[in-house]
Structures are given as C-alpha cells and as structure tokens.
Amino acid sequence: MIKKILVANRGEIAIRVMRTCREMGIESVAVFSEADRNSMHVRYADEAYFIGPAASAESYLVVDKIIEVAKHCKADAVHPGYGFLSENAGFADRCEQEGIIFIGPSSFAINTMGDKITARKKMLGAGVPVVPGTSEPIMEIGKAFEVIRQIGLPVMVKASAGGGGKGMRLIHEESEIESGIQAAKSEALAAFGNDAVYIEKYIDSPHHIEFQILADKHGHCIHLFERECSVQRRHQKVVEETPSPIMTPEVRKEMGAYAVAAAKAVNYSSAGTIEFIVDDTLNYYFLEMNTRLQVEHPITERVVGVDLVKEQINIANNLPLRFKQDDLKQNGHAIEVRIYAEDPDNNFMPSPGQVKHITEPLGLGVRHDGYVYEGYTIPMYYDPMISKLIVWAPSRPEAIERMKRALYAYKITGIKTSIPFLSRIMNTPDFVKGGYNTHFIQNNKQYLKPNDTASQRLRDVAAITTFIDYLSKAEPKTTVSNNGSKASNWKAFGRKKSLNRL
Ligand code: ADP
Numbered sequence: 425m426i427k428k429i430l431v432a433n434r435g436e437i438a439i440r441v442m443r444t445c446r447e448m449g450i451e452s453v454a455v456f457s458e459a460d461r462n463s464m465h466v467r468y469a470d471e472a473y474f475i476g477p478a479a480s481a482e483s484y485l486v487v488d489k490i491i492e493v494a495k496h497c498k499a500d501a502v503h504p505g506y507g508f509l510s511e512n513a514g515f516a517d518r519c520e521q522e523g524i525i526f527i528g529p530s531s532f533a534i535n536t537m538g539d540k541i542t543a544r545k546k547m548l549g550a551g552v553p554v555v556p557g558t559s560e561p562i563m564e565i566g567k568a569f570e571v572i573r574q575i576g577l578p579v580m581v582k583a584s585a586g587g588g589g590k591g592m593r594l595i596h597e598e599s600e601i602e603s604g605i606q607a608a609k610s611e612a613l614a615a616f617g618n619d620a621v622y623i624e625k626y627i628d629s630p631h632h633i634e635f636q637i638l639a640d641k642h643g644h645c646i647h648l649f650e651r652e653c654s655v656q657r658r659h660q661k662v663v664e665e666t667p668s669p670i671m672t673p674e675v676r677k678e679m680g681a682y683a684v685a686a687a688k689a690v691n692y693s694s695a696g697t698i699e700f701i702v703d704d705t706l707n708y709y710f711l712e713m714n715t716r717l718q719v720e721h722p723i724t725e726r727v728v729g730v731d732l733v734k735e736q737i738n739i740a741n742n743l744p745l746r747f748k749q750d751d752l753k754q755n756g757h758a759i760e761v762r763i764y765a766e767d768p769d770n771n772f773m774p775s776p777g778q779v780k781h782i783t784e785p786l787g788l789g790v791r792h793d794g795y796v797y798e799g800y801t802i803p804m805y806y807d808p809m810i811s812k813l814i815v816w817a818p819s820r821p822e823a824i825e826r827m828k829r830a831l832y833a834y835k836i837t838g839i840k841t842s843i844p845f846l847s848r849i850m851n852t853p854d855f856v857k858g859g860y861n862t863h864f865i866q867n868n869k870q871y872l873k874p875n876d877t878a879s880q881r882l883r884d885v886a887a888i889t890t891f892i893d894y895l896s897k898a899e900p901k902t903t904v905s906n907n908g909s910k911a912s913n914w915k916a917f918g919r920k921k922s923l924n925r926l
Contacts, residue, residue, distance in 0.1 A: 425741055426450060426501045426525060430494045431469070433505030434484065436795045436811055437717070438465035441503045444733040453497050455490060457483035459803035464795040471497055478805045484508045487515050494524050501525035501740055503733070507807065510716040511538055511587075527740045529715050533690040537713040541584040541622050547710045550689035552682045555701060555709040557624035565602055571623055572601060578626040581605050583612030583619075589659030590615045594626060627709065629861045631702040632656065633668050634714075635683035636724045638735050639692045640745045647680040648728045649754050651720055654862045655849060657772070662842075662865070663849055664720035665759040666727050669820065669858030675706050680749075686713060694739050695721070695732050704861070719812065722791060723758035726816045757823040758816045761831070761846040763794070765808045768845035769874035776804040780838030785830035789816045789823075802839060810841070820858065824850055848872045 429445050430453040431438045442452040442465070454469035459478035466472040473493045476483040483489065485508060494502055502519055504510035504527070513531035520526060528534070537543045541561060547554050556575050561584060562568045572579050572595070581604050583591025591612035593604040605621060613619040632653045639645035652668035653661045667676075683698040690713075697718050699711040721732050730752075738746070766772045778801045784792050794811025796802060802810060815830055817823040831847045852871040854860045865872060 426737060428453060428497065428499045429501045429503050429527070429737070430455065430490070430497065430499040430524075431465070431503050431505065432484070432490045432509055433503075433507070434460055434463060434465055434806065436793045436809070437505040437507075437719075439468050439795055440793050441505060441733050442468050444731055444737070447731075448734060448737060450737070453493070453499050455484070455493055457805075459805050462800060464797060464800070473497065478803065480508065480806065487512070487518055490515075491518060491522055491524070494519075495522065499524065501527055501737075503527040503736070504716065506716050506719055511714070513538065525740050527694065527736050529690075529692050529694045529696065533692050533696075534715045536690045537696075537715050539584050540582065540586060540712055541620065543712060544622070544710075546689050547686055550685050552686050552689070552710045553708065555624040555627060555711065558622045561620040561622060562605060565605065568601055568605055568623065569598070572598070575623070575625045580624045580626050581608040581621050582624060583608060583616060583621050585612060585616035585618040585620065587616075591621065592659060627701045627703050629704045629863070630654070631668075631670060631704075631861050632661070632699065632711070633671070633679070633702050633708070634697050634699040634718075635680055636718075636721065636728075636732070637683050637687045637692070637696050637698060638730075638732070638739070638745060639687050639694065639696070640739050641693045641742055642744045644745045645684045645687050645692065646745060646747065646749045646752065647683045648724050648730060648732075648752060649680065650676060651718075651723060653720065654860055655855070655864050656862050657865050659862075661720065661762070663759065663761050663846070663855075664723055665757065665820075665823070666723045667754050667757065670702075670706070672706065675708070679708055682708075682710070686710060695736050719762065719809075720760050722793060722812065722814045723760045726758040726791065726814060727754050727756060728752055729755065756816055756818045757820045758814060759823050759827050760812050760814045761827065761849075762809050762842070763811045763813060763834075763846070764842040765802050765810050765839050766842055767840035768842050770840075772842075773840075774804065774808045775840035776802045776808070777839045778802075779836060781835065782837075783833065783835040785813060785833040787830070787833075789826050790814070790830050791816075796836075813846075821856075824856060844875070845872065 428451040431441045445452040451470045454466050454472040455475045456466045457478050475489045509515040511534055513534040516526040516531040536546055544554050545559050558571050578596045581593045591608050593608040595604040608621045609619040633650050635650050636648040650668050651664050651666045653664045655663035686698045695717055697714040700708045701711045702708040765775045767775050779796050782798055791814040796810050815823055815826040817826045828850045834843055849855055852868045854868055
C-alpha cells in the first residue's frame with residue numbers, strides 16, 4: 425500500500441492532492457522551484473525539496489529531478505496533478521522503470537489519447553461518434569481543399585498534439601484555408617514541437633460537455649456523469665457546472681455509455697475525462713480525452729459524493745472500484761468558477777504581485793481550493809489561476825445565488841482578479857436561463873463589460889428610484905396621530921423596519 429506520495433505539481437492542485445493524502449494517512453512530499461519557496465504547497469507538505477529555477481522547463485518539467493527526489497525521500501508513488509508532467513507518457517514509463525507508482529493511466533493510454541488523430545482513429549474503431557473530419561494529418565493543401573469541400577465550411581483546423589486551445593483555427597471561407605492551416609501548423613510546432621494538424625467540421629452553437637470516468641486495473645469502468653463547460657474564453661473554461669442545464673436523462677445515459685466505451689478502448693485505469701462537443705439538438709461527438717485529473721473535478725466530487733483523488737490512489741493500489749454504475753447518483757447542483765490573477769477590465773492582463781489582503785468566502789455549500797495567503801507574492805512564471813470557488817445547492821437557481829453570495833464575500837487586494845467578471849457572468853440572463861453555448865462570452869459583451877462610471881451612475885439612480893418607490897408603496901401617507909400631531913413617514917418606516925426585523 426502507498427505510504428508516501430510525491431506531488432509533482434504546485435499551487436492549488438498540489439494542496440488539493442495533499443489534503444486527501446492527509447485524510448488517508450499518507451505522507452506527502454512537495455517539490456518547489458526558486459519562485460515557489462514561499463508557496464503554500466511547500467508549507468502544507470510533510471517534506472519539501474527544491475528542484476531548480478523558476479522556469480518550469482528547468483524545474484517542474486524535468487523528469488530526472490522529480491525521480492531523483494522521489495528516490496531520495498523514498499516516495500512509493502507520484503501524483504502529477506494536472507498540467508506539467510501529468511500527460512507525459514515518458515514520465516509515466518520512467519516512474520514504472522524506477523519502481524515508483526505513477527498515479528494515473530498507463531503510458532499506452534496517455535500516448536493514444538494524447539495524440540488527437542490517433543485518438544480519433546481509436547474512437548472510430550470503438551464505435552464512439554467523432555466530429556466529421558480527417559483521420560490523417562493534412563500533408564498537402566490540395567487535399568485540405570478536397571476534404572473541406574466534402575464536409576463543408578466552416579471547419580476547425582486543429583493540432584494533433586493540441587491542448588490549452590493552442591494550434592486551433594476556425595475557417596469560414598475558402599480564402600482562409602491556406603493561411604489558417606499555416607497558422608495552426610506554426611503555432612502547433614512552437615507549442616508542442618509537432619506540426620501535424622487535421623480538419624474537423626465546425627459544430628454550430630457548440631456546447632462543451634464532458635464525462636468524468638473512473639476505471640480500475642481489473643477491467644471495471646464507470647462514469648460519474650457530466651460537466652457543462654461551455655462558458656469559455658479563447659477556448660479555455662471559465663465556469664463549469666453539473667448537471668448540464670441542457671442534458672436529458674436519455675442522452676446522459678447514452679453519452680455516459682460512450683464515455684465508458686472510449687476509456688475501455690484504451691484499457692484505461694485511474695480518473696479520466698471524455699470531452700464531447702454537443703450541438704443545440706443534443707447531437708454529440710467525441711472531442712478528446714484528458715488522461716488526468718481535471719481542474720473542474722470538484723463539482724463532480726460534490727454532486728456525486730466521491731473524492732476522486734482518493735479513488736485514484738485506491739486504483740493505484742490495485743484495489744477494485746468501490747462502486748458500480750447504479751450506486752452513483754447526481755445530487756443537487758454544483759458550480760465552479762476559476763479565479764485568475766488578471767485584470768478583467770484591462771483585456772485580462774495578467775496581474776501578478778503581492779496579495780495585501782484576502783478574505784476567503786465561507787459558509788454553507790462553499791468550497792474554496794486555493795493557495796494564496798496574505799503577504800504572498802504570486803509569481804509571474806506559471807498559470808495565473810490562483811483558486812477555484814465551488815458552490816453546491818439543492819437546485820441550479822439556488823447554486824447561482826450561492827455563487828453570487830460567495831463571490832461578493834471574496835475579497836483580495838493588492839492584485840486584480842477575475843472576481844468582478846465572474847459576478848457579471850452569474851448575473852447574465854443567458855447564464856441564468858442555462859441554454860448557453862461556447863459563444864456565451866462573445867454574445868453577452870453588454871453584460872460582461874467593465875462597470876464604467878456612467879453605467880454605475882445609472883445603476884445608482886435606479887437604486888434610488890426603487891427605494892423611493894418602495895417607500896411610497898410600503899408606507900401609509902402622513903397620518904395624524906391620536907394626540908393630533910403629525911407623525912413622520914420616516915419615523916413610521918423606521919418603526920416598521922425594526923418590527924420586521926423582530
Ligand atoms: P484543447 O485540447 O486545445 O483544449 P479541444 O479539442 O478540447 O482543444 O477544444 C477546445 C474548445 O474548442 C472546445 O471546448 C470548443 O469550445 C472548441 N472546439 C473544438 N473543436 C470544435 C469543433 N469541431 N466545433 C466547434 N467548436 C470546437
């Protein structure tokens with residue numbers, strides 16, 4: 425049984441994994457770069473080791489350094505979190521060669537699903553619906569024209585090694601084909617060292633819906649229902665919720681079964697996510713599989729009542745899954761927002777710097793997975809996400825109100841954060857209605873734009889008008905009291921208020 429886990433990551437996800445280790449009586453080991461000496465994950469761990477300069481290419485991404493620490497501290501397993509080495513098949517193999525358990529799937533599953541063209545082929549073979557398009561890399565431009573004429577414009581050109589929304593181009597017209605492919609190729613080469621791209625039909629009014637799966641090493645695989653991740657900025661998720669507001673029980677069952685089939689096709693074990701793109705009429709297509717823990721996993725944990733990291737560790741310990749598909753149910757509604765150190769009112773410019781003051785939201789149904797504290801300086805070298813705020817409530821409308829309340833209570837000074845932007849999302853009619861797609865942010869600019877002073881003044885006037893209106897409706901007109909003197913409306917209002925308060 426695993427007794428000590430090295431968490432090969434930083435920030436909120438490192439702490440999140442270590443929390444479960446502590447609950448399971450497992451020791452946790454942190455690694456940290458020069459820029460992370462004062463990071464909370466270092467303080468939280470039982471042991472911590474320095475692994476080099478701030479640049480992740482010289483620290484968190486260096487396999488040899490992580491392995492060296494794991495061997496030195498006699499960790500029997502490594503948890504990679506998300507990002508960094510989490511989807512690096514070479515790292516998973518290396519751990520195995522060194523006799524260290526990699527808490528994640530096999531390198532075969534990582535490799536197959538990590539290359540989108542290979543994954544598409546595999547899914548086609550397993551009978552899982554994929555977006556219409558090519559299953560080979562585009563080698564010559566003539567072929568691209570031919571394929572695009574067959575599937576029809578618009579199309580997406582996507583990097584086979586893609587991730588994080590990089591190496592992707594939307595093409596509306598034939599005149600854009602050549603430049604679009606070139607742009608996607610060079611972006612892919614720069615980001616992933618691999619310029620293979622393929623073509624997919626562009627799905628209109630797309631919804632991003634993904635299924636969480638868990639699979640053990642004994643051939644059992646289940647899904648833990650869906651997450652709706654259609655609130656996106658530059659193809660990156662901003663808000664996630666479960667259940668999806670557009671899902672029906674029938675489609676959920678079908679998609680869940682396909683998610684399990686997809687995972688089984690690569691002999692998957694551990695936690696993983698099957699992403700689908702879904703149109704307005706609930707036609708769905710496999711998009712990709714993420715062979716790791718997702719940023720948004722807490723909403724599933726809350727609604728299904730499962731600690732996904734604990735299950736990952738149990739699976740790594742060779743234990744069979746503890747539940748069957750029919751044991752699992754969705755209970756209530758959960759929403760997660762990602763808090764970034766960036767200025768939403770200045771084109772989302774990163775805003776690293778020192779946190780002067782922080783008041784974290786608390787109270788019924790609130791979970792906050794973060795890592796910053798008062799006096800902490802957010803380094804500029806890593807992803808600017810500083811925390812995730814997750815709320816749960818029995819119903820979606822209540823969850824939205826709870827999220828508004830939690831965001832209202834969340835105060836950080838010293839740096840700019842995306843909190844005001846997230847509050848605006850919670851107040852946007854399309855979000856409240858729930859049928860939104862990935863164009864949500866683009867389509868709701870008037871609700872999401874910064875509060876300028878003119879609109880603030882309009883809101884002030886509206887608030888005063890509402891108050892005066894309330895007074896005139898709530899109160900009797902000036903009355904003559906028994907002793908014949910005039911009673912003030914203000915006094916009466918004050919009395920009524922204090923009575924109401926009782
Ligand atoms: P990455 O691995 O870079 O995150 P994905 O394939 O997961 O890329 O796609 C990211 C997002 O891009 C999706 O959630 C969706 O919003 C959009 N997208 C990708 N493919 C398509 C498509 N064929 N049609 C419409 N939107 C798409």
